[in-house]
Amino acid sequence: MEIYLDNSATTRVDPEVLALMKTVMDEDYGNAASLHKKGVEAEKYVRRAKEQIAETLKCAPQNIYFTSGGTESNNWAIRSAAEAYQRSGKHLITSSVEHPSVKNTMKYLSEQGYDATWLPVDSEGLVSVEDVKNALRPDTILVSVMQVNNEIGAVEPIAEIGEMLHREKPDVLFHVDAIQSYGKYRINPKRMHIDLLSVSGHKLHGPKGVGFLYVSDRVKLRPLLYGGGQQKGMRSGTENVPGEAGLGLAAEKMYRNLDENTAGLYELKARLCSGLQQIEGTRINGKKDKSSAPHIISCSFSGVRSEVLLHALEDRGIYVSSGSACASSHPSEISTLLSIGLTKEEQEGTIRFSLSIHTKEAEIDETLQALQEILPVLRRYQRR
Amino acid sequence: MTFHAFLIKYAEIAIKGNNRKYFEDALVKQIRWHLKRVEGEFSVYKTQGRIYVDAAGDYDTDEVIEELQHVFGILWICPVVRVEDRGFRALSEDVVRYMDETYPDNKLSFKVESRRTRKDFELNSQEMNVELGHDILQAFPEMRVDVHKPDVMLRVEVREDYINIYSQEIRGQGGMPLGTSGKAMLLLSGGIDSPVAGYMISRRGVFIDAVYFHAPPYTSDRAKQKVVDLAKIISRYTGPVRLHVVNFTDIQLAIYEKCPHDELTIIMRRYMMKIAEHFAKETECDALVTGESIGQVASQTMQSLLCTNSVCTLPVYRPLIAFDKNDIVAISEKIGAFETSILPYEDCCTIFVAKHPVTKPRLSVIEKSEENLKDVIDDLMARAIESVEVILCQA
Numbered sequence: 102m103e104i105y106l107d108n109s110a111t112t113r114v115d116p117e118v119l120a121l122m123k124t125v126m127d128e129d130y131g132n133a134a135s136l137h138k139k140g141v142e143a144e145k146y147v148r149r150a151k152e153q154i155a156e157t158l159k160c161a162p163q164n165i166y167f168t169s170g171g172t173e174s175n176n177w178a179i180r181s182a183a184e185a186y187q188r189s190g191k192h193l194i195t196s197s198v199e200h201p202s203v204k205n206t207m208k209y210l211s212e213q214g215y216d217a218t219w220l221p222v223d224s225e226g227l228v229s230v231e232d233v234k235n236a237l238r239p240d241t242i243l244v245s246v247m248q249v250n251n252e253i254g255a256v257e258p259i260a261e262i263g264e265m266l267h268r269e270k271p272d273v274l275f276h277v278d279a280i281q282s283y284g285k286y287r288i289n290p291k292r293m294h295i296d297l298l299s300v301s302g303h304k305l306h307g308p309k310g311v312g313f314l315y316v317s318d319r320v321k322l323r324p325l326l327y328g329g330g331q332q333k334g335m336r337s338g339t340e341n342v343p344g345e346a347g348l349g350l351a352a353e354k355m356y357r358n359l360d361e362n363t364a365g366l367y368e369l370k371a372r373l374c375s376g377l378q379q380i381e382g383t384r385i386n387g388k389k390d391k392s393s394a395p396h397i398i399s400c401s402f403s404g405v406r407s408e409v410l411l412h413a414l415e416d417r418g419i420y421v422s423s424g425s426a427c428a429s430s431h432p433s434e435i436s437t438l439l440s441i442g443l444t445k446e447e448q449e450g451t452i453r454f455s456l457s458i459h460t461k462e463a464e465i466d467e468t469l470q471a472l473q474e475i476l477p478v479l480r481r482y483q484r485r
Numbered sequence: 486m487t488f489h490a491f492l493i494k495y496a497e498i499a500i501k502g503n504n505r506k507y508f509e510d511a512l513v514k515q516i517r518w519h520l521k522r523v524e525g526e527f528s529v530y531k532t533q534g535r536i537y538v539d540a541a542g543d544y545d546t547d548e549v550i551e552e553l554q555h556v557f558g559i560l561w562i563c564p565v566v567r568v569e570d571r572g573f574r575a576l577s578e579d580v581v582r583y584m585d586e587t588y589p590d591n592k593l594s595f596k597v598e599s600r601r602t603r604k605d606f607e608l609n610s611q612e613m614n615v616e617l618g619h620d621i622l623q624a625f626p627e628m629r630v631d632v633h634k635p636d637v638m639l640r641v642e643v644r645e646d647y648i649n650i651y652s653q654e655i656r657g658q659g660g661m662p663l664g665t666s667g668k669a670m671l672l673l674s675g676g677i678d679s680p681v682a683g684y685m686i687s688r689r690g691v692f693i694d695a696v697y698f699h700a701p702p703y704t705s706d707r708a709k710q711k712v713v714d715l716a717k718i719i720s721r722y723t724g725p726v727r728l729h730v731v732n733f734t735d736i737q738l739a740i741y742e743k744c745p746h747d748e749l750t751i752i753m754r755r756y757m758m759k760i761a762e763h764f765a766k767e768t769e770c771d772a773l774v775t776g777e778s779i780g781q782v783a784s785q786t787m788q789s790l791l792c793t794n795s796v797c798t799l800p801v802y803r804p805l806i807a808f809d810k811n812d813i814v815a816i817s818e819k820i821g822a823f824e825t826s827i828l829p830y831e832d833c834c835t836i837f838v839a840k841h842p843v844t845k846p847r848l849s850v851i852e853k854s855e856e857n858l859k860d861v862i863d864d865l866m867a868r869a870i871e872s873v874e875v876i877l878c879q880a
Binding site for chain 2: 408412
């Protein structure tokens with residue numbers, strides 16, 4: 102038996118996606134840049150994938166650039182924007198709960214003469230639009246805020262930030278890390294005034310090693326990688342045709358039944374949350390209602406260390422993730438859990454459950470049952 | 486410069502009297518085993534009290550030397566240029582070319598030491614020394630002869646079928662060839678010390694097997710993998726290590742529940758030693774090995790060591806007993822274990838450790854505390870021993 106509740110780490114590949122990728126690797130294995138028929142066939146897959154993705158974002162296929170995944174998309178978006186617009190200023194704004202691929206890129210740029218403002222979050226992990234507005238300066242060139250936080254599932258006010266920027270300072274570029282939200286939320290970058298949007302394939306039942314960056318028409322993009330000039334010279338490297346085809350189909354499938362899927366996830370989440378609240382010594386981090394992400398539940402357990410609880414659950418075939426604890430105080434290095442004010446002990450006892458559309462009610466119940474049995478034993482043997 | 490052979494100089498083997506052949510054969514066997522990893526064709530043989538490695542095929546001198554530096558028992562490795570015997574004039578030219586290529590800046594002092602096994606060579610050893618010295622000085626006026634403390638000791642050996650020229654000596658591991666001193670059981674944790682201790686004992690010619698105690702769910706599979714990785718790292722020197730992985734959770738929880746908390750680590754280590762000794766005897770080891778060092782932590786004070794030591798009948802070797810931590814770290818880095826040792830996975834010695842453990846435990850007190858376990862411990866020990874998983878670790 103296997104209960105996989107670590108879908109924010111990665112997901113299982115959808116069988117149809119897998120079948121499509123197999124066909125591409127096995128039969129239509131051409132290089133999309135080749136002039137012959139094999140190349141043309143391969144290019145069709147790439148084109149199709151871009152169309153599928155563009156459809157989900159209500160944008161043009163030309164706005165989509167494939168990358169190696171979320172980390173590359175975030176690095177590329179931020180570095181490219183910073184470099185291309187440095188004449189207008191060197192001030193960047195971000196939040197203190199971003200993914201390391203955003204934080205460390207910001208940190209790198211800070212060392213290169215840029216000035217980054219790290220916005221705080223409230224006790225539920227939310228950035229305030231007002232704070233973003235107040236942080237704006239004449240030399241601000243980029244704001245980067247994630248849509249769904251990967252540690253506690255907080256949903257940031259992306260549309261409101263986009264609206265505010267458009268009103269107050271339309272020249273500022275807006276980057277959104279949508280790695281945990283794409284496939285769960287409808288995102289219309291144009292209407293939300295988003296200029297750059299990062300997505301990863303393997304969080305939505307697509308393959309690892311592929312992702313994309315949405316780039317709005319007004320952005321002067323610069324390449325991160327130089328080479329053979331693929332993707333209009335903006336992202337060189339032989340097209341990852343099977344990965345891109347798989348990502349396209351995975352995206353299409355996620356959006357095909359979006360409302361149904363989301364409703365189902367919220368039901369599961371409510372079930373898990375109410376079960377967790379009935380267990381003694383638990384605290385659910387962030388919001389629990391529909392203003393939080395449908396698939397992420399962060400819970401601190403008193404008197405246990407998350408790693409031990411994780412392995413005890415693993416022993417029963419239940420796979421979860423531990424919340425991260427970090428001693429550093431630099432905004433680029435602290436975790437979301439610390440940012441929302443958890444004590445060291447709470448951080449060390451935090452588990453993240455992340456659901457997928459394939460998660461079943463019975464699996465939630467079984468997980469709760471396992472926790473009921475494991476926790477008293479683990480709490481009996483606390484570190485004194 | 487192309488070297489054709491490597492002369493192996495060994496350390497203490499030479500003084501072993503009648504056992505000499507036994508030690509030499511063990512060393513030859515170990516060198517052959519190690520060179521299987523290296524690309525090229527090698528023949529390893531003894532002749533006239535020396536061990537040679539002849540190299541052929543597509544080999545790389547640096548790779549050969551690097552591998553030979555992993556073999557215990559080798560004191561010096563001398564890369565040898567081997568030339569055909571075409572008379573003294575030709576030899577002299579070869580020697581001058583050798584000096585030019587090996588010491589391109591030419592500003593050194595040297596001494597020539599010739600030997601002949603083919604006694605009908607046109608010059609005798611003394612004449613060769615003089616003539617070759619003269620020819621080198623002629624070719625490189627900036628060099629000079631120093632017969633007492635030369636920078637370069639150039640050796641020329643006229644043998645039956647060829648002539649060897651060599652001068653470089655590259656330091657080997659020293660120690661004794663593996664297989665000449667039996668086998669010992671190492672208590673291997675994921676830390677810095679125990680892999681170093683295993684390496685050091687093995688350097689005296691001792692094969693190593695190991696015991697690791699894990700405590701799921703308190704320790705993870707990654708912590709176990711780390712120990713397997715460490716065993717593989719030391720196996721580059723020690724040869725294959727049979728790692729015994731023992732589930733220690735229940736014993737640990739029983740101690741936690743029934744014994745004074747500040748004595749937990751000492752009591753735990755006593756049971757670890759007993760279990761390790763069980764496997765040591767089962768696999769015909771003649772000793773236990775630990776990475777303990779006096780005073781490093783509470784469980785390694787003199788008094789604590791007395792308490793842990795007293796459960797064993799086999800001798801317990803602690804090669805690091807008088808080492809400072811930074812010296813241990815230096816060896817750990819040298820053998821390539823350090824980076825793995827510092828990976829942050831919890832091992833079972835630290836999960837329940839008390840804030841203030843006893844530092845001067847008394848054996849009688851500890852033994853009295855252990856009486857609290859008497860109803861359960863035999864059963865728990867038996868089950869721990871039964872839980873063993875043996876993993877063959879080989880780089």
